[in-house]
Amino acid sequence: MKPYREALALPGLRSLLLVAVLARIPLTATGVTLTFYVVQDLGRGYGAAGLAGAAITVGAAIGAPLLGRLVDRHGLRPVLVLTTVAEAVFWSTAPQLSYPLLLPAAFLAGLLALPIFSVIRQSVAALVPPEKRRPAYALDSMSVELSFMIGPALATVGVTTISARLTLYLVGAGIVTAGIALWLLNPPVRSAGEAAAGPQPRIARRQWLTSRLIAVFAVSTAATLVLGGTDVAVIAVLRENGDAGFTGVVLAVWAVASLAGGFAYGAARRSFSTVALLGTLSLCTIPVGLGGSHWWLLCLALIPAGALCAPTIAATSDAVSRLAPAGVRGEAMGLHGSAVTVGIAVGAPLAGAVIDASSPLWGFVVTGAIGTLVALAVLPIELRHRRADRAALDTPPPTVPAGTTTTSLPVPATPASMPATPASMPADATTAPLPEPAAPASVPADATTAPLPEPATPASMPATPASVPADAMTTPVAVTAAADTTPAGFSLAPVTGTQVTVAGSAPRPIAVVRSGPDHESAAAFSTTTS
Numbered sequence: 001m002k003p004y005r006e007a008l009a010l011p012g013l014r015s016l017l018l019v020a021v022l023a024r025i026p027l028t029a030t031g032v033t034l035t036f037y038v039v040q041d042l043g044r045g046y047g048a049a050g051l052a053g054a055a056i057t058v059g060a061a062i063g064a065p066l067l068g069r070l071v072d073r074h075g076l077r078p079v080l081v082l083t084t085v086a087e088a089v090f091w092s093t094a095p096q097l098s099y100p101l102l103l104p105a106a107f108l109a110g111l112l113a114l115p116i117f118s119v120i121r122q123s124v125a126a127l128v129p130p131e132k133r134r135p136a137y138a139l140d141s142m143s144v145e146l147s148f149m150i151g152p153a154l155a156t157v158g159v160t161t162i163s164a165r166l167t168l169y170l171v172g173a174g175i176v177t178a179g180i181a182l183w184l185l186n187p188p189v190r191s192a193g194e195a196a197a198g199p200q201p202r203i204a205r206r207q208w209l210t211s212r213l214i215a216v217f218a219v220s221t222a223a224t225l226v227l228g229g230t231d232v233a234v235i236a237v238l239r240e241n242g243d244a245g246f247t248g249v250v251l252a253v254w255a256v257a258s259l260a261g262g263f264a265y266g267a268a269r270r271s272f273s274t275v276a277l278l279g280t281l282s283l284c285t286i287p288v289g290l291g292g293s294h295w296w297l298l299c300l301a302l303i304p305a306g307a308l309c310a311p312t313i314a315a316t317s318d319a320v321s322r323l324a325p326a327g328v329r330g331e332a333m334g335l336h337g338s339a340v341t342v343g344i345a346v347g348a349p350l351a352g353a354v355i356d357a358s359s360p361l362w363g364f365v366v367t368g369a370i371g372t373l374v375a376l377a378v379l380p381i382e383l384r385h386r387r388a389d390r391a392a393l394d395t396p397p398p399t400v401p402a403g404t405t406t407t408s409l410p411v412p413a414t415p416a417s418m419p420a421t422p423a424s425m426p427a428d429a430t431t432a433p434l435p436e437p438a439a440p441a442s443v444p445a446d447a448t449t450a451p452l453p454e455p456a457t458p459a460s461m462p463a464t465p466a467s468v469p470a471d472a473m474t475t476p477v478a479v480t481a482a483a484d485t486t487p488a489g490f491s492l493a494p495v496t497g498t499q500v501t502v503a504g505s506a507p508r509p510i511a512v513v514r515s516g517p518d519h520e521s522a523a524a525f526s527t528t529t530s
Contacts, residue, residue, distance in 0.1 A: 001267065003132070003134070003135040003266060004135050006132060006135075007136045007139070008139075010127055010128055010132070011127070012187065012188070013124070013128060015185065016120065016124070016127065016185070016187050017120075017140065017143055019178075019181055020116070020120045020143050021143045021147055022181070023114075023116050023181060023182060024117070024144065024147035025147050025150050025151045025174065026151065026171050026172075026174030026175045026177075027113075027117075027175060027178070028147045028148045028151030028152060029152060029155035029174075032152045032156060033158070033164065034053060034106075034168070035050075035052075036155075036167070037094075037164040037165060037167075037168055038052050038099065038102075040164050041095075041163075041164050042098075042102075048099065051103065052099075053106075054345065055104075055106040055107040056106045056110035056113070057344075057345040058107065058110065058345075059106070059107040059108065059109065059110025059111040060110040060337075061110075061338040061341045061342050061345070062111060063112060063113060064115060064118055064334035065331050065335045065338055067115045067330075067334060068330035068331040068333055068334025070082075071115070072189075072328055072330040072331055076119065076182075076186060076187070077186060079115065080179055080182055083112050083113065083114045083179060084176055084180065086108070086109065086112035086113075087112075087114055087172065087179060090105060090106075090109035091168060091172020091173075092169070092172060094172075095165045095169065114175055114178060114179050114182075116182070117337050117340075118330070118333040118336065119182065119187070120140060120187075121137070121140060121317045121333050121336070122321075122329055123187035123188060123189060124136050124137060124140055124321070125191075126189055126190050127187070127188065130322060133318050133321060134271055134318055135266035136266075137314040137315075137317045137318045137321075138262045138263065138314045141262050141310040141311070141314035141317070142258075142263065144310075144313070145255055145258050145309070145310055146259075148255070189329070189330060191326070194326040201327065203325055203327055205328075208324060208325050208328055208332070210323070212323060212381060212385050213320070213332070215378040216274055216319045216320055216323065217335060217339040218339075218374055218377070218378055219275060219278045219312075219374065220336055220343065221339040221340070221343040221346075222282070222370065222374035223277075223312045223313060223371065224313075224340045224341075224342075224344045224347060225343040225344070225370060225371065226281060226282055226285050226367050226370070227343075227344070228344040228351070229347040229348065229350060229351030229363055229366070229367030230285055230351075231348065232351040232355070232363060233288075233351050233355065233363030233364050233367070234247070234250055234251065236352075236355045237289060237292035237361070237363075238250065238295060238298070240360055241293065241294075241295070243294075243295040249299070250298055250299055253299040253302060253303070254306040254309075257302065257303045257304075257306030257307045257309075258307065260307060261306065261308055261310055262309075262310025262311055262314060264311075265310065265311035265315075266314070271315070271318075274319055274382075275375050275379050275382045276375075277308060277311055278375045279372060279375035279376070279379075281308040281309070282367075282368045282369070282371030282375060284304040284305040284308065285368035286365050286368035286369065287364070288301045288302055288305060288364045288368075289363070289364040289365065290361070316336065317336065320332050320333060320336045350367065350370075351366065351367050354366045354367075
């Protein structure tokens with residue numbers, strides 16, 4: 001739970017994910033609602049309904065990267081205004097359009113569809129640092145799963161209890177509300193550091209659309225192709241065995257397994273390769289049809305593959321956020337959304353065609369096999385880039401060529417003893433030279449001295465104290481160079497810095513004088529034998 005707590009503690013992420021769940025629900029209800037409207041209200045067949053859905057899908061696949069590019073160049077809010085208005089126009093007029101007019105209108109609506117999925121993922125990359133994105137994208141993938149569990153169910157309830165035409169109006173109102181909510185939230189599409197750097201220079205597509213990023217898009221398409229085909233094959237298997245009434249239960253188990261897998265993926269301590277996740281998902285999908293004899297066996301067979309749905313989509317989103325530069329992240333996320341959309345759009349009819357030509361069991365086999373082949377196809381690219389990354393980490397730092405001339409700064413030698421006279425003084429040093437000592441004279445009889453206490457060190461005291469603590473308090477003793485104050489046999493000799501040694505025939509401590517913050521001179525006195 002710690003990775004999730006750390007991710008949700010980041011400013012703005014919790015509100016973004018909450019809005020994401022609510023905003024995606026009406027979008028996930030569009031396919032079911034439009035299908036019922038074409039079949040029931042317009043009196044067309046399911047093929048015509050599928051064609052209308054395909055028009056929206058193709059338009060969305062083309063428009064997602066274009067809208068992402070507009071977000072990169074002009075910011076989020078202008079794009080939200082454009083797409084929200086377009087959604088309002090389409091969904092308010094679609095129930096009044098004839099079928100020939102509905103097809104081009106659906107294509108335009110897909111072209112200018114509200115880019116909720118790609119914008120949310122782009123904002124996650126802006127709000128979350130790279131090392132914490134895995135749990136954040138796992139939460140995003142789980143929110144998508146929740147939206148797909150709720151949206152189509154609500155649409156079905158609306159169509160069966162009210163009407164398909166009125167449900168179209170309600171779906172459109174929900175999408176417009178989602179656009180307004182995103183406009184008010186205005187989530188960032190660049191991190192604070194990226195925004196502080198100012199406008200990003202335009203990067204040529206050939207510079208950032210690398211083979212590794214293309215491989216991630218291929219994995220995204222293959223993963224959703226497997227999921228779309230599985231959805232159709234599950235329904236076909238249950239109908240063939242007379243268990244159609246358990247369709248909702250089976251799909252719910254599949255979705256719950258996906259939620260559990262996404263949660264475990266986000267809480268894991270290490271990341272997993274997108275290629276490995278796709279390969280495992282595809283291999284687990286191939287034998288699912290073997291459990292089609294009973295609906296509860298089908299539930300059990302779907303759990304391993306279902307547990308890999310959300311992790312695979314989350315891993316591809318995380319990979320795109322890391323590989324795409326900040327200046328083109330919107331377009332890259334748009335391409336990722338297009339890859340996901342194309343996979344779903346191809347997987348469902350492909351599985352349906354295979355099932356019609358053979359049996360429901362082969363719907364799982366064919367889609368799973370395609371996913372496995374895509375994983376094997378992009379595996380060399382992934383391995384090559386991993387080796388390159390490992391080699392870059394293991395490369396030692398550059399060495400200086402043998403013929404290169406280097407200049408070393410001189411290292412000052414440490415003198416064995418402090419010289420009596422300093423070699424140089426700092427330019428800003430303020431000194432107060434002691435007066436020249438006069439000729440030795442005898443100490444007057446009434447002279448009074450205040451000796452320092454004997455130190456608790458060895459018997460002989462060093463001529464030069466090692467250091468004086470900064471907070472030591474000493475009592476200054478005035479030193480007079482008059483002849484009548486200098487003991488016989490002693491003389492004053494200035495030494496380096498602020499220390500003065502009184503040389504004489506007998507040891508005798510005298511005083512220590514310290515300088516203050518006004519750079520007054522300091523002197524330290526001690527006695528040594530001649």
